Amino acid sequence: MKRQIPNIAGVLLLIYLAAFPLTYDGANYDYVMHILITGFFYAILTASWSMLAGYAGQFSFGHMGFMAIGAYTAGLLGHYFYLSPEATGLCAETPFFGQWLVVVNPIGVTSTTLTQDCLEQALAAWDGRVQVTPMPVWLGIVLGALMGAVAGFLVGVLVLRLRAAYLALFTLGFSEILKATISAEINVTRGQAGLEMRPLFPDGITLFGTHYAATDKLPPYYAMFGLLLLCLVILAWLAHSRFGLFVRALREDQDAAAALGVNTVRYKVLVFTITCAMAAAAGAVQGHYVQIITPNMLFLLQMSLVVAMAVIGGIENFVAAAIGAIFLQVMLELLRNSFVIGGVEIDMSVWRLVFFGLLLMITLRFFRNGLIVPVIAWFSRAGVAEETVAIRASTLTGPEGGPHRTEAPD
């Protein structure tokens, strides 16, 4: 029973989070929902990174790069691709299942170039007679995840021979190149000005008999929460399959795993592909939720935050890492509240990151497995030591009980 407590607690937490937006009615509802949606977003990133770094031992610092690939794939698809019943005659276009797939020309960010938008010109010429349809949001998310998977596969192949610091530097370099490219290609990506994205549910959605507008927080809450659950289910399935066993063997000793018949190349590439797809899907959903994406999402600080969340939760358990992410996201917001001690005001807008840094340092120094993993292990491995001692005692050799055969005498 004691070993099941983490599972029971996990299910209760999930039920609480699932019911929370329906039961919470505070005046700051939108703000609280936003914090939790962002927490779920980071939870997906940390859980998938935990599988990559904690389970498989592949310390990639490019995870935010894959997240950005998902976000920008969805963003660029929504920004440049439309379906039209008639050919514009101005844009690049091709017949597509009875309609025209229109690709809008890149025009950059300045107001003087806006008149060069071929679709705008066509719409003006049609004068409302023809309606064009943007690509569905779900398609952008699916394609974003697929692009993340492809990029993860390629990077996984490239880093096959790299380990430890070399792998970390390679993936960091990949992420930095991506950030520089997005920043530089202003005409296509709009650079630092950011690429606007449509809401997750552009026309709103009806849930539980209530219609929610595009700007309401409840639908994106469940969208991100659902994606988190999906990722956790997939990760749990993987962790308990031969995949999980093999990637952990890969982490422990790649050469020994190979000598025991494990195709280490295959599993190294697979773990990159799967976890990067998850990061990319999270990026695409988050992009549609906040409705604008910029290269700033690739700042090293963002990656550091994901690593810190995973470390504080527990890097070798993706559930603990996900809980750590949600906990830290909430805590970082709570720490924004300044307070007064003995007449001295502590301005938490300045000091909150110091507290965060201190928590990280304390965790690294005293809780190498994070704050949550030891608690889970305390329950899930309850009785193992006692069981070992009991079996050993029952198999003692000699009439008066000598040492076990594999143990040296004192």
Next chain:
Amino acid sequence: MIHLKVTNLHKRFGGNHVLNGVSFEIRGAELIGLIGPNGAGKTTLTNILDGAIKPTSGTVYLGEERIDQLQPYEVARAGLGRTFQVTRSFRRMTVLENLYVPALAMGGGFGAPLRDRAREVLEFLTIDHLRNEYAQALSGGQQKLLELGRLLMLDPDVIILDEPFAGVHPRLMEVIYAWIRRVNEAGKAIIIISHQMDSIFSLSERLLVLNFGDLIADGHPEEVKNDPAVIEAYLGSDEEEEA
């Protein structure tokens, strides 16, 4: 019948010729000792046999299959398993999980048969009571037993044991001796690399001696023991010992 054929194996690292045309064959379930001084090329030969490094020239056949250009996991699946000089258990995985890895890599599935087989192996190795402990909780000797257990789960035709007795207490050595004899009687060919001459001479039916990349002797332990070239290169004479 098992047939490992090594032909004219050369390996160079830059200007360092580590193996100079080593050739030998293993026919059937032989129990072979491989000895030689440090730098003789024993570990390089082992690494070539298990696919970790590729030879400069020469071939290795396991049965009809050429294995010298295969990846280590392919060599393992072809039927050649090994242990390492320094024990390499999966430290943050339980003892049972350590045993599951090779069995699942060979295509087996989870379930009661896998667990029962692993338990049987652990009982034979006398470490069944540690099955749910992390491997890092095991002593050095117990980790050596765990490595042997993993080989049983891999079930290869040819087994290379690299220094299986190094740093092992006599009680544990009894278990390892029993393991070697049982596995050999079950039809597996075993190559033991060791500097412990007593163990090598008491276990081996045949000895291979490497010296600076050359195979200088290949025969029955008693013959090899008295081979002047081997005495000069490795064993040393009684007079030298007395001096």
